[in-house]
Amino acid sequence: MRGYLLRRLLLAALTLLGISVLVAGMMRTLPGDVVDVLAAEAFYDDREKERLREELGLEDPFFVYFGKWLGAALQGDFGESLRTQRSVGDDLARRLDVTMELAILGLIIATTISVPLGILAALRRSQWPDYVARSIAVFALAIPGFWLATLAVVFGAKWFSWSPPLGYQPIWEAPFTNLQQMWLPALLFGLILAGVQTRILRTALLDVLRQDYMLTARAKGLSRLLLLRRHALRNSLIPFVTVIGVQFPVVLGGAVVFELIFALPGLGAYLLDGIANRDYVVVQAVNVWIAGAVIITNLLVDVSYGFLDPRIRVGA
Amino acid sequence: MASSTPASASAPERPQSLAQAVLSGGTSAALRVAQVVRRYPFPCLMALVLLLIGLGSGLADLVAPADPLAINPRERLFGPTTTYIMGTDALGRDVFTRVLYGGRASLGVSIASVGIAIGISTFVGLVSGAVSGWLDVLVQRIVDVLMAFPGLIIVISLTAFLGNSVGLLIVVIAIALLGAGIRVARAAAIQVSSQPYIEAARTLGAGQARIIGRHILPNAMPPILVIATAQLGIAILIEASVSFLGYGIQPPAASWGFMLGAEARIHMIEQPWLSVWPGLAIFLTVFSFNIIGDALRDAFDPRLRGA
Numbered sequence: 001m002r003g004y005l006l007r008r009l010l011l012a013a014l015t016l017l018g019i020s021v022l023v024a025g026m027m028r029t030l031p032g033d034v035v036d037v038l039a040a041e042a043f044y045d046d047r048e049k050e051r052l053r054e055e056l057g058l059e060d061p062f063f064v065y066f067g068k069w070l071g072a073a074l075q076g077d078f079g080e081s082l083r084t085q086r087s088v089g090d091d092l093a094r095r096l097d098v099t100m101e102l103a104i105l106g107l108i109i110a111t112t113i114s115v116p117l118g119i120l121a122a123l124r125r126s127q128w129p130d131y132v133a134r135s136i137a138v139f140a141l142a143i144p145g146f147w148l149a150t151l152a153v154v155f156g157a158k159w160f161s162w163s164p165p166l167g168y169q170p171i172w173e174a175p176f177t178n179l180q181q182m183w184l185p186a187l188l189f190g191l192i193l194a195g196v197q198t199r200i201l202r203t204a205l206l207d208v209l210r211q212d213y214m215l216t217a218r219a220k221g222l223s224r225l226l227l228l229r230r231h232a233l234r235n236s237l238i239p240f241v242t243v244i245g246v247q248f249p250v251v252l253g254g255a256v257v258f259e260l261i262f263a264l265p266g267l268g269a270y271l272l273d274g275i276a277n278r279d280y281v282v283v284q285a286v287n288v289w290i291a292g293a294v295i296i297t298n299l300l301v302d303v304s305y306g307f308l309d310p311r312i313r314v315g316a
Numbered sequence: 317m318a319s320s321t322p323a324s325a326s327a328p329e330r331p332q333s334l335a336q337a338v339l340s341g342g343t344s345a346a347l348r349v350a351q352v353v354r355r356y357p358f359p360c361l362m363a364l365v366l367l368l369i370g371l372g373s374g375l376a377d378l379v380a381p382a383d384p385l386a387i388n389p390r391e392r393l394f395g396p397t398t399t400y401i402m403g404t405d406a407l408g409r410d411v412f413t414r415v416l417y418g419g420r421a422s423l424g425v426s427i428a429s430v431g432i433a434i435g436i437s438t439f440v441g442l443v444s445g446a447v448s449g450w451l452d453v454l455v456q457r458i459v460d461v462l463m464a465f466p467g468l469i470i471v472i473s474l475t476a477f478l479g480n481s482v483g484l485l486i487v488v489i490a491i492a493l494l495g496a497g498i499r500v501a502r503a504a505a506i507q508v509s510s511q512p513y514i515e516a517a518r519t520l521g522a523g524q525a526r527i528i529g530r531h532i533l534p535n536a537m538p539p540i541l542v543i544a545t546a547q548l549g550i551a552i553l554i555e556a557s558v559s560f561l562g563y564g565i566q567p568p569a570a571s572w573g574f575m576l577g578a579e580a581r582i583h584m585i586e587q588p589w590l591s592v593w594p595g596l597a598i599f600l601t602v603f604s605f606n607i608i609g610d611a612l613r614d615a616f617d618p619r620l621r622g623a
Binding site for chain 1: 457458468473474595602607
């Protein structure tokens with residue numbers, strides 16, 4: 001198990017390095033110069049432009065620039081916002097709470113919906129519960145999240161005179177107000193995510209249910225419930241957990257849109273502010289942080305394989 | 317998963333799936349179409365819907381009843397009427413016309429980006445799956461990076477700094493789709509590579525390039541086709557989200573995402589229909605792609621029927 005963990009950890013670090021190079025590289029290869037974009041909007045003169053280029057390290061060759069950035073980032077220093085002069089690392093840490101809360105609540109709601117639905121669909125295959133579950137899943141897959149969220153906000157206000165309390169409250173300080181603000185975005189988010197999860201769980205369960213060992217266990221006289229719990233569900237957990245990991249980039253991408261619509265000050269809102277202010281430092285940092293969050297999630301998923309499946313624990 | 321074996325690659329003594337029967341010919345074209353429709357009525361219906369959306373959008377210049385940019389301040393924010401079947405927006409432009417033109421933008425961007433993504437991922441995935449060794453290890457690491465790539469977030473970050481270019485939008489969406497594509501193509505190549513006929517071809521002296529191009533590629537096609545269909549839907553959703561946030565296709569040009577964005581939200585209470593039509597168009601298109609993708613998977617691999 002320790003070898004397995006170590007290997008996974010190494011791979012995760014490698015992936016994070018890769019994505020940082022990719023993000024930094026993409027930002028650097030932008031045609032034209034970021035400083036020119038900034039200057040045009042802030043009316044910098046040539047001397048200020050020169051100073052800014054120096055400060056951002058844009059004069060250096062890419063790998064020198066990247067090395068400096070990485071060195072600072074490893075010490076938790078993601079630079080200062082060009083607009084507010086505040087430490088980007090501190091701002092990010094505060095906003096990560098909001099986004100993670102939304103993502104986690106969304107995933108919990110999605111799982112609460114998809115697990116019973118997926119089980120029902122697989123056990124009653126090709127009967128009406130299956131058709132209903134599958135239809136819900138396909139609908140959820142095709143509905144644009146931002147559309148659903150916009151409709152909910154506007155019609156919530158129009159028909160029920162309902163709107164979330166203004167002014168975001170952190171969950172650690174005012175949990176009740178916080179949940180009043182979060183439940184609707186989390187619910188809609190969860191509904192959207194439940195689509196993929198239901199489908200995967202159903203397919204995975206069907207796959208397990210037709211295995212020979214299921215027949216053996218049944219022949220040995222195991223009750224259906226025990227069979228489902230001990231053999232079928234446990235074995236379909238791997239693809240299910242995998243899909244949660246794979247969904248995570250989508251989850252965080254969706255969070256940007258949901259945060260905008262529900263006016264929540266998370267990473268997504270920070271990114272959009274950064275973009276609106278042409279704040280190069282902020283945008284690059286948010287991208288790397290989000291990629292980092294994705295990679296850590298996938299690492300946790302990989303680690304959970306070790307717990308879920310003894311073969312992986314030993315084999316790797 | 318072992319269950320994604322391309323059925324068309326397996327032994328002929330197994331009862332033929334309808335897809336195989338159709339592909340191998342032997343019946344008249346009309347009869348074949350009838351067979352497909354009978355076996356897959358709902359997917360066929362959705363294909364028809366998609367065809368209509370595609371034709372309407374593609375031929376928007378000919379079909380659209382009005383000019384998508386023509387402003388008419390006296391007839392603004394109409395609900396559906398006989399003249400304007402989907403009503404008018406805040407500037408008095410015909411919403412139906414704009415939905416058609418918006419479809420051209422959305423479908424165009426998604427088809428182009430999926431085309432690029434599937435082309436590259438088929439090549440990379442097949443080579444990496446068939447050749448294995450250090451190349452495969454390298455590709456797998458690259459796929460790891462691509463899978464962690466928060467597509468939507470990078471798309472808005474880049475378009476924001478680059479100014480909004482449709483070409484860039486297409487390329488970045490394609491990058492966001494690459495990881496999954498390579499993964500599927502590689503898995504298919506590994507599956508096919510273990511088949512006896514590949515060994516037979518190798519014994520006969522076929523080179524690596526020939527084996528990949530002539531033997532692995534055609535047999536690995538079914539799962540690639542399925543993921544391509546699914547990705548068309550995903551690409552539409554990404555493009556729509558980006559345009560919704562205002563960083564995609566730029567006004568006054570129409571796009572489904574943008575029509576749902578600022579344009580509709582401001583006037584949503586006054587004229588709720590504004591936010592219905594483009595959303596419905598996105599939903600129907602993505603829904604159709606998903607249903608067709610499921611049907612394709614079902615047809616290519618009968619073992620998965622209903623899975």
